[in-house]
Amino acid sequence: MTTSSQTPLPQTPLLxxxxxxxxxxGLSDADxxxxxxxxxxxxxxxxxxxGGHLGSSLGVVEMTVALHAVFDxxxxxxxxxxxxxxxxxxxxxxRRAEMGSLRQxxxxxxxxxxxxxxxxxxxxxxxSTSISAALGFAVARDMGGPVGDTIAVIGDGxxxxxxxxxxxxxxxxxxxxxxxxxxxxxxxxxxxxxxxNSYLNRLATETPFASLRDLAAGAVDALPxxxxxxxxxxxxxxxxSAQGRTLFEELGFDYIGPIxxxxxxxxxxxxxxxxxxxxxxxxxxxxxxxxxGYAPAEAAADKYHGVAKFDVISGTQAKAKSNAPAYxxxxxxxxxxxxxxxxxxxxxxxxxxxxxxxxxxxxxxPARVFDVGIAEQHAxxxxxxxxxxxxxxxxxxxxxxxxxGYDQIVHDVALQCLPVRFAIDRAGLVGADGATHAGAFDVxxxxxxxxxxxxxxxxxxxLVHMVATAAEYDAGPIAFRYPRGEGVxxxxxxxxxxxxxxxxxxxxxxxxxxxxxFGAHLNECLLAAESLAAAGISVTIADAxxxxxLDVDLIAQLARHHSGxxxxxxxxxxxxxxxxxxxxxxxxGLDHGLKIRCMTLPDRFIDQASPEAMYRDxxxxxxxxxxxxxxxxxxxxxxxx
Numbered sequence: 001m002t003t004s005s006q007t008p009l010p011q012t013p014l015l016x017x018x019x020x021x022x023x024x025x026g027l028s029d030a031d032x033x034x035x036x037x038x039x040x041x042x043x044x045x046x047x048x049x050x051g052g053h054l055g056s057s058l059g060v061v062e063m064t065v066a067l068h069a070v071f072d073x074x075x076x077x078x079x080x081x082x083x084x085x086x087x088x089x090x091x092x093x094x095r096r097a098e099m100g101s102l103r104q105x106x107x108x109x110x111x112x113x114x115x116x117x118x119x120x121x122x123x124x125x126x127x128s129t130s131i132s133a134a135l136g137f138a139v140a141r142d143m144g145g146p147v148g149d150t151i152a153v154i155g156d157g158x159x160x161x162x163x164x165x166x167x168x169x170x171x172x173x174x175x176x177x178x179x180x181x182x183x184x185x186x187x188x189x190x191x192x193x194x195x196x197n198s199y200l201n202r203l204a205t206e207t208p209f210a211s212l213r214d215l216a217a218g219a220v221d222a223l224p225x226x227x228x229x230x231x232x233x234x235x236x237x238x239x240x241s242a243q244g245r246t247l248f249e250e251l252g253f254d255y256i257g258p259i260x261x262x263x264x265x266x267x268x269x270x271x272x273x274x275x276x277x278x279x280x281x282x283x284x285x286x287x288x289x290x291x292x293g294y295a296p297a298e299a300a301a302d303k304y305h306g307v308a309k310f311d312v313i314s315g316t317q318a319k320a321k322s323n324a325p326a327y328x329x330x331x332x333x334x335x336x337x338x339x340x341x342x343x344x345x346x347x348x349x350x351x352x353x354x355x356x357x358x359x360x361x362x363x364x365x366p367a368r369v370f371d372v373g374i375a376e377q378h379a380x381x382x383x384x385x386x387x388x389x390x391x392x393x394x395x396x397x398x399x400x401x402x403x404x405g406y407d408q409i410v411h412d413v414a415l416q417c418l419p420v421r422f423a424i425d426r427a428g429l430v431g432a433d434g435a436t437h438a439g440a441f442d443v444x445x446x447x448x449x450x451x452x453x454x455x456x457x458x459x460x461x462x463l464v465h466m467v468a469t470a471a472e473y474d475a476g477p478i479a480f481r482y483p484r485g486e487g488v489x490x491x492x493x494x495x496x497x498x499x500x501x502x503x504x505x506x507x508x509x510x511x512x513x514x515x516x517x518f519g520a521h522l523n524e525c526l527l528a529a530e531s532l533a534a535a536g537i538s539v540t541i542a543d544a545x546x547x548x549x550l551d552v553d554l555i556a557q558l559a560r561h562h563s564g565x566x567x568x569x570x571x572x573x574x575x576x577x578x579x580x581x582x583x584x585x586x587x588x589g590l591d592h593g594l595k596i597r598c599m600t601l602p603d604r605f606i607d608q609a610s611p612e613a614m615y616r617d618x619x620x621x622x623x624x625x626x627x628x629x630x631x632x633x634x635x636x637x638x639x640x641x
Contacts, residue, residue, distance in 0.1 A: 012038040020094050021068035021119070021610045028564070032069055033264040036062045042096070043087050048312045050102040052110050053084035055291040055303035056155075059185050059261075063153070063286060064088040066267035067181075070275060072148055074310075077121040077137045081130035081154040083111030085183070086120075093119035094096050103432035105609030111436060125436030126401065127374045128161035130154050131180055135167055138176040141573075149179065149275065157351060158182040160373040165251075171281045172252020179274060180253070180283045182259065185290040185303075205281065248283045251283075257285025262292055285318060302354075324489040327482040329427055330460045332357025334467040334496055335394055335423070336364055344392045348372065350379045356396035375400055380408035380420070387418040392471060398426040399439025399481060406445060413477045414449040420477045421470040422446075427456070427481035428520065428570030429601070429615060434608030440601050443518070443575030446479050449547045453478040453501060454547040456519035456569075460487030462545070468496030483520045483570065485611065503548035510538035513629050514558040518544040518569045518576040525568055527622035532629055539629060547576040550583055559584060564595040564632040568625060570615075573600045595632050599625065 015033060015038040018024060027035065040061045047054045065088070067078050073093075090108060091099060095117065109116060111125040122133040130152035141147035152163060159182060171178060215358075248255045256274065259266045267286070274282050290305070291297025296315025297304035310317040314511045339361060347358040347369045362369035372379045376397060383393035397405070402424060413420045427439040446454050453473065456506040457463040457480065466480040507522070508529055517525045522543055529539040540562060542554060547569075553608025559566055567577040577598030584590050601618050615621055 012042060014038055015042060015091075015096075018092060021073045021092055024065065024069040025517075027069070028518065029268055029516075032065050032268070033062075036065045036264060038075065039065065039088050039091060042091055044294050044312060046091075046099040046102065047087065047099060047307065048310050050104065051308045051310075052087070052103050052305075053298075054294070054304060054307050055305045056085040056185075056295050057087040058185060058292050058294055058297060059288045059303075060085045060153070061088050061292070062262050062264050062267055063183065063288070064092060066264060066271055067151060068092055070268060070271040071151060074118045074121065075135065075146070076148040078119075079122045079124070079130045079134050079149045079152045081124060081138075081151070081152060081158045081360035081397060082127045083124040083363070085153075085155075086112050089119070090117075093117055101435075105607075105613050107585045107608075109434055109608060110432060111434075123436075125433065126404070127158040128154070130158075131164055131167035131171065134180070135171045135174070135176060136177050138171075141173070143148050144178065144197050149177070151179040153181045153183055156182065156459045157374055159360045161375055162377065162498045167403050168248070168251045168253065168281075168283075175252065175280045177278055180281065181280065182257070182283060182285045183288055184258070184285060185288045186279060210612055213323045214476040226431055253283040254278070255283050255285065257283075258287050259285065261286030262286035278428060283487055286556075290326045294382035317549075322486060324487040325460060325492075326486055327460055327463060327484070328355070328357040329360065330357075330463050330492075331396070331423055331425070331467060331482065331494045332360030334464045335471075336361045337495060338467060338471040339365055339368065342392065342471060344390065346370065346386060346391050346393050348379050348383050348393055348395045349472070350374055350376045350397055350401065352396075352398065352401075355398070356423070358396050376405040377408050380405040381412045383420045384408070384412040384416065384418050387413075387420050388416070392419070392421065394421040394423050394470070396423040396425065398437070399424045399442045400426065400437050402442060403445070409446070409477075414451050417451045417476040419474045421473075422477065422479035423467075423470075424479055426484045427616065428483045429456065429606060429611050430484045431611045431614065432608050435605035438581065438601075439483075439570075440572040441548050441575075442479070443569065443571040444479055444578070447575065447579055447625055449477075449478040452548060455480040455499075455545060456547065457482055458507075458517065458520060458522035458543045458545075459490040461492050462543075463487075464493055464496040465499055466496070469498045469501070472498045473501065481519065483611075484535075499545065502546050504542055504544045504546065504551040504554045506540060506542045506554070508539070510540035510562075512562065513564040513566065513632060514540040514542060514562040515566045515568060515625065515629070516544055516555070516558060516580065518567070519571075520548055521568050521570050523619065524620070524622045528629065530627035531622065531626050535630075537629060537633060545575065550579055552583055555580060555583060556587065556589060559589045559594050562594075564597075564629070566597045566599060566625070566628055566632065568620070570620070571601060573598070573603060575600065597628055597632060 014035045043057050095108060098108050112120040113123045114120055134150040134152040137147050137150040137385035198339050259270055270284060308317045308373060347361045349358045349371050351374045353359040353362060353371055358369050379395055383395045386393040424442055430437045446452050455466050457466050465481050470478045515525045525541050529541050532539050560615040567580050569576040577600055599620060604615050606617055
């Protein structure tokens, strides 16, 4: 089979001459169109070697070229919502030579990042922030800041989140000049190419027009009858109105579109006209195809949204050897098994059914899975209503995204003591997505809440038991967190058995120092104990299982029978270890000289690398745990003497 390593590198004579966006502005429109083709091939070649977000980046190639050709970046601020479509942007903004390091340790981030380039004015990896940021830049400009135009590029998924509408409402109220490009890659009706292109070019280059609303209306009216009707239907699909004012206009925006986001002529003409005439907020609705220009991506169900390394010719992705099931799939199957036994169990996801494993439940019980879109706040309160109505909702959301629904967890769930179950995926450090996706803070922010139960499995078998525990628990809200990736190869139970709430377990006995682990770092603690045993140090290993309520009897036992105690967790300071310290302090457990250390993630954000490298950076490897025990031993022995 021909492999990508045997494929000749694509020829990119124009792209080779583009080092910064200023180089685009001397090219003809025809050259810009040719350049876009070269850029698309370059993106495919890069991502085939690094993996990453391919489909979304291929969908904005022409748009990226047009934006940097028309606007004066970096003075003009282009803000990519989420940022997973920013690879073409990075190539055009002086980072082409570094793209081989994409998403790797010490390399380029997979998202926009302020510290990486002046062409990344606002960092992003979570959705729906771009319009708020663009409005902030616009206000700074109008108050004398070194800012030109501001342009937010937001997808049709991201614009469903409430924050985007809050921002548009504010922008319309303030009437600030800014541009929002709605990158719509989920529209079934695409606008025609030639007529719109001709009309927009004529308006941009010949006679001035009265307003951008005239541009929007005239673009549709200029089409032949069948095409005109198709464009109006497309507009109606996204606005809800084919004849009257659009939602965006009601919010104070001039609306232009829909236009073909892959037609360089339409893009350039529209952007130039809008830039010339705008005196307030403008929304440009561009229809694009995710994965555009790469057949395997266009044909795939997920449009190659996120891919591993792949063969360019066939599109076949490299698959890592699997020794154990992934935590996500274990959760999905365990929940499906519980749902088969209890008709009140339902699943809720915020636009991540496959990412959270709820697609497994949906395949068997499609009417019992609810995808609310990118709307974590709504997801939590929606679940609270379900729980109040007698259902057993499981809200499956990544740790880093659950942060967005925290007020709802406090006010709508915990305060009312409603039995909402939170399945928190991607807990701890996650690898190539880096700091923006790390699940570092959930233990602290959930354990602080009255009525909340917080669990973490030490392996994939324990996760099955915790799903069963959550399904049975009706006394209030309950959460369980688990990491990304494979388990440790534990023996899997046929069906989960509910655990006693607030009860941990000792998994290895010892005499000198105790290690109390919360969550999936237990295997590292056991490896540390093995190396310490070889050095004559006897270590007890305990699996806490619960951060709230704590197993106070287990903690007291460990404190009473050991001269030192170390807590270990895959989370930030202020989480599990802090709960243990407070419990010991309140009970007098520290009054007799017990030496205690809390091993947590450091007080800084950790950039992308492999999870193993990230935990090494964090000082949480088996070797680090063993070193902490050794450092504690002389002090503990001195106190014991």
